Amino acid sequence: MKTTRRSFIQKTALLSGVFSLGFDWFESKANAGIIQQMNPVLDANRFNAFLSIENTGKVILYSPNPEIGQGIKTAFPIVVAEELDVDWKQVEVRQANLDTQLFERQVTGGSGALKHSWERLRKAGATARQMLVQAAAQQWGVDASSCKTSKGFVIGPNKGQKLAYGALVDAASKLPVPSEVTYKSRSDYQLIGSFVKGVDNYKVLTGKPQYGLDTQKSGMVVAQIVRPPAFGSTLVSFDAAEVKKMPGIIDVVSFKNKVAVVGKSTWEVMQARKKLVCSYSDTSNLESDSTHQKWFDEGMKTDKVKVERKDGDFHAAIAKAAKVIEATYECPFLSHTPMEPMNFFADVRPGSILLAGPTQVPQSAQKAVATLLGVPENTIQVELTKMGGGFGRRLNNDYALEAAELSSIIKMPVKVMWTREDDMTGGIYRPAVRYHFKAGLNEKGEMIAFYLRGVGLNAGNSTRQDNFPVGAIDNVLIESFNYNSAITTGPWRAPITNFLASAEQSFLDEVAVAAGKDPIQMRLDWLQKVKTNPVGKITYEPDRFIEVIKQVAEKAKWGKKGANVHQGFSVYFSHLSYVAQVAEAKIVDGEAKVTHLTAVTDCGEVINRSGAENQVIGGIIDGYGHAMFSKLSFDKGVPQQKNFDTYKLIRGNEIPTVEAHFVNNGIAPTGLGEPALPPTGGAVANALFAATKKRLYRQPFAGPDNANL
Known part of the structure; x- marks a missing residue:
């Protein structure tokens, strides 16, 4: 099976020792280059998507789609590693943050991520493999068609001809990108269709991944928000006099039919919230079963x-x-009832906004906050955290908007945290x-x-x-x-x-x-x-x-x-x-x-x-x-x-x-x-x-x- 390369517009920097293959999620494009230093490689904002091979043989793939337990963070690199023909132990995958210029469909929803990216991922791995083979063939003075690959090595037709991918990255980076690449036959698959452990399994079991609730930023305060108890009711008044006197409480503010209690710690905010007195409009005519x-x-x-x-x-x-x-x-x-209740972090400052948290639709969250606050989308950075479930609940941006609006009011970085009761009674x-x-x-x-x-x-x-x-x-x-x-x-x-x-x-x-x-x-x-x-x-x-x-x-x-x-x-x-x-x-x-x-x-x-x-x-x-x-x-x-x-x-x-x-x-x-x-x-x-x-x-x-x- 062959596929034809279209033009590629992404620039690549130069560095000896790291082979980087960027691939375009919009057009399945691919190109190769040598990256100047590893720091830019680790910055997903600089690349659309890419496969990098270090001179040690390690393969790094940035995964753009939010991981919500559907296994996409493992499935994506499996496809690349299969076509690259690399030992799975050499693969490392890292989560990309939102980048609307370089990525398409950074969405977890509709069961569509792998369908969308299947050809792009295959092409990325196959193109890199073909260029590595060509580099080895030139070094040995043999025809590339006489060479084969196996678990991160190129093997030549003659005895003793075997080179690790890491030893070929410099030479491979100087070759023209092939206009056509050949995919592996299904009969040769070693990874696709096999049983592969999730790349984050061990970290999850040992409590290492950072979920939205784990977010900690410099100067951050914590908030919980009291919402109307009945759908269709409105906030009439609230009394926060006693609440503001409680330990650790910084402020109590109202916005959009809600009251936020802001404090230094989660426990202090939770205790103060219990003392908040709110009154609401008449609910006698609201919906019942x-x-x-x-x-x-x-x-x-x-x-x-x-x-x-x-x-x-x-x-x-x-x-x-x-x-x-x-x-x-x-x-x-029905409630979605994800094990991790809704939460989000926002730091709204003049000219720049940082958002961080569990969302299935980071670009949608970015757009919604930009509209809410009347700022350009490109001034908003969105960091993706691991998610403790979603099932569609985190396709909605209400909790992200709450954090952004509250931060804009109190002029402080804030993490808004919902309780289980908030999560079950607050929709969606x-x-x-x-x-x-x-x-x-x-x-x-x-x-x-x-x-x-x-x-x-x-x-x-x-x-x-x-x-x-x-x-x-x-x-x-x-x-x-x-x-x-x-x-x-x-x-x-x-x-x-x-x-x-x-x-x-x-x-x-x-x-x-x-x-x-x-x-x-x-x-x-x-x-x-x-x-x-x-x-x-x-x-x-x-x-x-x-x-x-x-x-x-x-x-x-x-x-x-x-x-x-x-x-x-x-x-x-x-x-x-x-x-x-x-x-x-x-x-x-x-x-x-x-x-x-x-x-x-x-x-x-x-x-x-x-x-x-x-x-x-x-x-x-x-x-x-x-x-x-x-x-x-x-x-x-x-x-x-x-x-x-x-x-x-x-x-x-x-x-x-x-x-x-x-x-x-x-x-x-x-x-x-x-x-x-x-x-x-x-x-x-x-x-x-x-x-x-x-x-x-x-x-x-x-x-x-x-x-x-």
Whole structure:
């Protein structure tokens, strides 16, 4: 496989002893040069992205994307090291800070980082390898095609011809960059697809990484912010007279409906905050759970919907159907609950601003602060810290804006710290949604009509109108309706599809039962129809759907586990990846219990098998736990769950065993951090139905609405 180099515009400095290959994230460009001194190399602001090789043989890669536990900081260098053909022990990866001129898509979200950078990373490693080979060939006076590489060495055709990469960096840097490079064959991969430990594993286990909460800067003060307890309420007044007298307290200031307590230490600020007296506007007319149920009911009846998709004539087809199946599904608001609560540091000074903290979108944070304070973006530096989870919560910039605005008011560098209660009651939540499905079957049990209406609270379009089973059904109608709620919401792991998949896959299981068909075979029949005669636009590849379905049926021994093993099936396409799952439930002491889940994932090329398995297993456990246990409820705008004593997350002894398998197809890698979560709720609900003959229409499944499973 060959790739052609385009023009490269980045300048490189000169230094004997270090070979630096910069590669452009915008165009997959590459160039080589010798760097004048190591300090500029360590300054990510000076380079777009680069691979450097020291004369000791060490390979250094700067990773531009925030690491949030998705393993990108390990996966990126694996790709480069594979194409470079270097011993993994020689690789070191370092986190880059925000640089909007040199990097593109410094974002952790949407499971898109590796897909975006796959070709760029391969080209960086392959180009460096080819130049090192050329340098060695010239030194030996042989043809470069007669040389090969292995674990950081170039090996010549004659006995004794072997040179380490570090010994070749000077000569390689003086060569022209090749216009074409050849990638390694998949059959020669040694790192890609293998099990590689995370590059930060040891540091995490020994407490060395610096998270946002660990940030310490010269002259820094600490602040906590009191926000209105109810969504939709406003601050009327506050009394800080006693608070200002307390030890270590520097100031108490209000801004944008909030009151900040500023002090010398976290403990002193926390104690003072308890003494702060605030009064708020009347909350009697604010949103409660009953308000949301009323809105859902209205949304299901209104004719002011947006038609998201229309194939054929659904109404005519459903009128002729021999059998009609209908079902309604609902999910609550959910908190992200990352283990590290929100926090951010800001030092706002005339002409320059330093921001530091855990954010999934550093450039977005930079832009938001620039707009807030009316300053040029290029005056704002953003340092990226390690993150203790995010799941989409850190795609929002509210906590970064709080730190920047507060620093601009008090004229001091400040770290704003949220408590767990702040984190759980201050938004930003997974939107609550209700779905209504309707299907029409003909006399043969074939689906001839399919209907979906999604009603969301701050969810926008709560449907995915081009996804399967659309494309297999002749008559389809998909509608959406949205209510604007005062409760702040935002992306939550696998946005929209995290519950849509659960509802849809549960409904399709109900359709299969009504049609007297095996749920797996029914989907396979539909997908065969899509292959030969798709109806309208589709966004998925039926062959890849078929493959994960067939493999999971085989791996899970579908229908062959015995009388007390009740299986449920689910399959979904999201973030360009395909995941099929089979959940198993057993009756234990008179109660249904999910004991095992099997998943087969097609995410294209698996870069790090260890990281990939962790992502799939973690996504399934996350999806299972939230489907079973988690819920936020509201009374007059006030969240009723404020900590883990009332907002339940899955416990260790409640986790079923999970096995993860992958389709080995060599396709360019796609998303993996999110796709395993959406199908989990449906597989679990279908397994529990198989065990109890009771359908589950409302999450959480273990909540009062689904008592006595």
